Amino acid sequence: MVEQLGDLEAEIMDRVWSAREPVAVRDVRGLLDRPLAYTTVMTVMDRLYRKGWLTRERSGRSYLYQPALSRSAYTARMMSEVLSGAEDRGLALLHFVETMNPAEYETLRGAVQWHESQRTPGSERTPPA
Amino acid sequence: MISTGLIAYALLVTVGLPRPLSAASWTSRAPRLAISMWLAAAASAVATVILAPLLLVVPVHALGDLLVLLVQWCDWADHQLPVPTWTVPQAVGAAGVLGVALRLGYAIVAVTVLQRRVRRRHRREIRLVGRFHPALDVFVLDHPQPSAFCLPGRDATVVLTAGALHALPPGELHAVIAHERTHLRGRHHLILTGAAILDRAFGPVPLFEDMPGELRRLVELAADDGATRHCPRHTVAHAVLRLAAPPVSALGMGSTAVRQRVLRLLTAREPLGGPAVAARALLIAALLLTPLAAVTMPALSDLGYHCL
Incomplete structure (x- = not known):
């Protein structure tokens, strides 16, 4: 009920x-x-x-x-609590991953692409026309 | 005498252990074992800081006598427990026990009350603001930033943003959900809550100061491992990478933790071998048993003395 x-x-x-x-x-x-x-x-x-x-x-x-508040206002408030790492105060929302800064992200993406090319040899090269 | 030994042991666990344990590389190969070790160290340290002052109030031989009384076959009926007379060390000990208990009690109340209030609000908000996605069994928040998290506790649920649904290919979507469900199944929020309570109570002590951050890192690794039981490792890695992409509007955080997480998934390292796991399990057992043994060993020898 x-x-x-x-x-x-x-x-x-x-x-x-x-x-x-x-x-x-x-x-x-x-x-x-x-x-x-x-x-x-x-x-x-x-x-x-x-x-x-x-x-x-x-x-x-x-x-x-x-x-009282728009749907997006509630959503925005909740997201800002999640993204700001409110869990550090013990809230433990268990956010999947925090976002990185652009430079670090690009470096990591490069590293992942390198690993991918190791995993499937030759996939990095463009296929012949 | 035993109090001194216990204090030395407490210093070893609370000051000596945290740095090497944080720096150790095996922890990312066996995150769940590492979590157990942190928790065992914390339990051991808390037991010790309560026992050490308690022994000033109740001398060890009194504990021994109590054990004697408890053991029926000793048949030693006309013994009476000593009535404590208040001396300076006893008063110091009593103040110590009371101080630790009050600090801990206050931290428990402060952290859990705040947490309960915020959790209740989040639960309501998700139910009213989010939309339930029956096929995935998750709630979806209408927000463009790709993100995922879970709300633990009663009616535990996984929450995804519309941005995440849009950005993630199906395989990675399932990886993210499997990761969050591993958090929920493993009750990871309780681990982090415990760490937050101890940090609040005994903040400046290195063990309790380092523990929340380390456990946060380790439960993420454990959840990644949980996800790899349902999806290929590189799918989980790509999902982490995709949701870590810097937001268009805001500045992202610098994070070596994310980097380690992704690369760990891509470079499948051997899990710890049997002997390595056994050695660490022994250390965990030692951490849990030492405070208990320090108190009961003299008492047991007392017991032997009385009975023989």
Whole structure:
């Protein structure tokens, strides 16, 4: 149940981000792939509002919701935490590899190409026309 | 007397060992063995710095007596444990034990609380911001910089950027995912968390200062080895190289570690031979047993004395 609500949160955030304008619960419900009770969608959106993912303002008898931050803003923040090596403070994100500076990268690429040519002799030479 | 010996041993492990172990070349041939050695050294050092002051409070012969009491067949019922009387060395010892315990406790709380908070936020963000890729069983972040990482802990998951999906050919993509899954399966984050805690607690001590960086390097090598069980070595090497490419916008870091990682994959060196592995395993066992033996040996001889 909790897992399903989690999936629903992701789905609803996706629709709100795609909407590009303030949306009501009714609008979001219409955009979902599966038919869900109005109250279910309202509960999840209320939860997202309380957790700070959505902002809302009253419009008549209901609310209009907007994302607090754009999807790319969250992505950018997460990436900067990963790329800046936040794991050094013990966060242990286990980033695959840090990026190199251009000079070192070119040297290493040269070394790899040399190893490749050793592995498959003759492959470095251009084939005869 | 034993305290002095333990302090000398602690100095050997915490100051004498780290530099040669960091510099040793065998560690990149057997990264998992090297990780075990670092962890054994850390456990040994921590046990020693707790035991050494503890022995000032509780003398070794009292431990021996306790052992005697525990052993039923000795049949020595009317013995009573000595009531400690507070002397200066005992007060120093008690302060020492308390100091070490408090430092360690504080570091554990500080590191794990921060980590739990950030992990929880990352988990939520990935679930809501990322898109699940069912075929690869990874989350994809819509970001152009080719990159990959994993979020350990509950609901552990591998995360790739859209840039990485775009840049990596299928073979290398699987190499990257296999590498990250090796991290998760091996619980590498726990190793690094432990190192971060000890660094926080006993920072300036060389062993604990060097350990996080060395372990970070070694778990990457271990994960590369894990990936080579699923993909050819040169595919893993190319994947590392591709994701290490300098970003267009930002300046990359200078990294000899990446260089070593790639070249290590391309120049398949013989794994350590049996005798070399055995020698290092013995050293690991010695590291783990020495503090224990230092305390229990006199006690055991006491035991023998009482019983014979």
